[in-house]
Amino acid sequence: MLNKSPLWKSLLVLFVVAFGALYASPNLYGEDPAVQVSGLRGVEADAATLDNVRAQLEQDKIDFASIALEKGQVLVRFHDTESQLKGRDLLDENLGNQFSVALNLTPATPEWLADIGGTPMKLGLDLSGGVSFLMEVNMNEAIIKAKEAMVGDFRNDLRGEKIRYRSVKEGAKGINIQFRNVEDLAKAKSLLKKRYRDLLLVDNEDTLMLTASMTEQKLKETREYALQQNITIIRNRVNELGVAEPLVQRQGQKHIVIELPGVQDTARAKEILNATATIEFRMVDTEGDLANALNGRVPGSSELLYDRDGKPTLLKKRVMLTGDHIVDAGSSFDEYSRPQVNITLDSPGGSKFSNATKNNIGKPMATVFIEYKATDKLDPQGNTVFEKIEEVISVATIQARLGKSFRITGAGSQAEAHNLALLLRAGALIAPIQIVEERTVGPTLGAENVQLGFQAIMMGFGLVFIFMMIYYRAFGVVANLALGANLVLIVGVMSMIPGATLTLPGMAGIVLTVGMAVDANVLIFERIREEMRQGKSVQQAIHQGYDAAFSTILDANITTLIAALILFAVGTGPIKGFAVTLSIGIVTSMFTAVVGTRTVVNAVWGGKRLEKLSI
């Protein structure tokens, strides 16, 4: 029979709409004020931390809604912002400097809904407030550093194999090694060829020169490594901020995008990203009296520093080596399975260190961790005051003369060794990074944007609803149902897709989808009217109307979808936000406007003898 939907089709429509509504529902619950406690420098929050936090809060009678351990962080939800702030202050004070305590807004989605993957839509910076940075990695610097390292390596290699050379210098085409005779040149070439497969070696027997240059492949790898290293460092630093959904992502060949939604203290965010950490090696002052020093009588050439547990050490002021000379650092285990940090120095650093350690064999040397952290204070010029934090991380006895590569132990856990290695590399970044773009949206503006966008959507919907109802009467109501379902589906899909973020242009995209989704119904309804005018029966007109309009709708929507997908692929920022909702909107509106309305129309009007239609 004409215009009867099979049961499965009606059920499918019902199911899809219900499913969409279910996953759209987390957006109704809003967010809880929360405090997030996360470990610093490799310490992870664990069950003990959780108990500690709970005990602290209960002791001070601060009312909280729930407390949980999630992904190595303790999350405490509160009923109101007042107790949230109190809780933050209390925890910040008592947990010491091994944990960072950050304010946070956490979705208040009920547990059963969260268990089936229900999450609210992510809001873009323009809607949630927050800050976004675009950082550029200085690739030239990365290449220069790599070349400098190569010069040193070559010298060592040639010396090690006792091949005599006149000089190793950076030249226009690469690194030039000058020899005295052809035999040395040939020996050196075969040696270097064996050791560096990714270098291009060109020899010239007339000038007795060997030129080594980086292949395209090697250059690419160097750049890639610099970018990856910077991303890792920034991720680590961002974690300290306790942002709910931070984004650190590479963009193109040399840029890194960092988005911190909901961050209100942007100055602090910037400072943490720009923070520098490094290490210094200093000799322990063994002659000075520690007890005297603790009483305030520190020898002039020494100073008193503490380690993490508060144990004091008296150190010489003179620095043997700074972190600038570190070209690489990694973590591993020593023969007793203790975590250790392997450090590689550049050539000047290597010879400096070698000289410094030569005369101090058998004496204790300390590794000092130095970090510049921003404080809340401002100097008279309005600039943030940085606090220099110095911490002794290890004291080791120098066993032998140390050269270009060596290792330090005493870093604690493996995670800590790993993090220290990371920070060491960061302390002497292979390639410096620089903020090239910054966008900050104040929280009030964000909230205002949400409100305005929501109002615009509601008003647009309302106007279209009224118009359709007047113009198409009963069929207008069906179209309106489809529009409502469409909105629910867009929100549902946006909430389900992990990468989708709602932005202000995205809201505009939804509004536009509404305007255009109506088009599908207009096409169908006009076609039905046309068919009826030509004298077709009601059922036939409905059937023909849907049939004839379908190919038009398909063509029009597919072309728009192509445009939207290209925008998504090529665009950034607002264009991408717009493209996301537009593409989703096109697909959902096709479904609701064509399949959805057909089901309703069939259920209400289908299979009956009708003389007239309310259209």
Add this chain to the structure above:
Amino acid sequence: MQILRLKETVNFMAFRKVAMVFSIVLMISAISLLMVKKLNFGLDFTGGTLIEVGFEEAADLTKIRQVLDSNGFEDGVVQLYGSSRDIVIRLAQREDVKAEMLGNQVLSILQQSTDKNIDMRRIEFVGASVGEELTEQGGLAMLTALICILVYVAFRFEWRFALGSVVALFHDVLLTLGLFALLGLEFDLTVLAAILAVIGYSLNDTIVVSDRIRENFRKIREGGPAEVINISLTQTLSRTFITSITTLLVLAALFFKGGALIHGFATALLFGVFVGTYSSIYVASAVALALGISKEDLIPEVIEKEGAEQEQMMP
């Protein structure tokens, strides 16, 4: 209820020469405007710093300008933004000061000399190189979109329709850009998004019309191409109107209620919907006609299709 009820076929194509001259004049004016007045590119494209602040009471623009001038920010553009209490300040890129400091500097100057309680709403700074990349990317996005559309329409319909619709798109984009140059409105990333939406909308319209023309070429035996196009346009006219009305309603909501941030977006689209509707009739169809679209181009499929339809209609 019905707005349009046309008994007679409207002879749209009779005016196509007038329309063509009209369109060409408009396009030439748009091009000259773009060359002479140029687009007022926003921060996204030029690089520089933008600061949006909210005052507690109505902001005194003259005073803000003076304060900025006396502090060495003579190039600052100060504008009200959305309400009398919100202002934006745009500063060009400068070489001696790091961009990241600039925004904070201006903010603290304002806080010291005008109103302590001004609230930072938005700071953006964009490097010039980033802007350059964006201009390239934006152009690339448009070009790729146009080519893909051309290919799809040529594949689904016919090359004359494809060319017609792409000429129509080009026409719409050009006129919208021309309007922005004429009124000196700021052209930022959201406007670019709107232009792309105009492409989407205009395309939607063009496809609907082309689809009907194709259908009628196959169905109607008598009458020349111009007449078939006229019949098709008349048949789709009421749909064109209603869709434009609903879209305009929604856009009006955006324009008046959406806030300052998407004002440019709404303006571009409002205008785009008008030109888009016009161009699907007088540019896309007229170009296809001028290129000599005829029954024969679409007829081979007809017999097959008609047979199929008959079968389908049998109960």
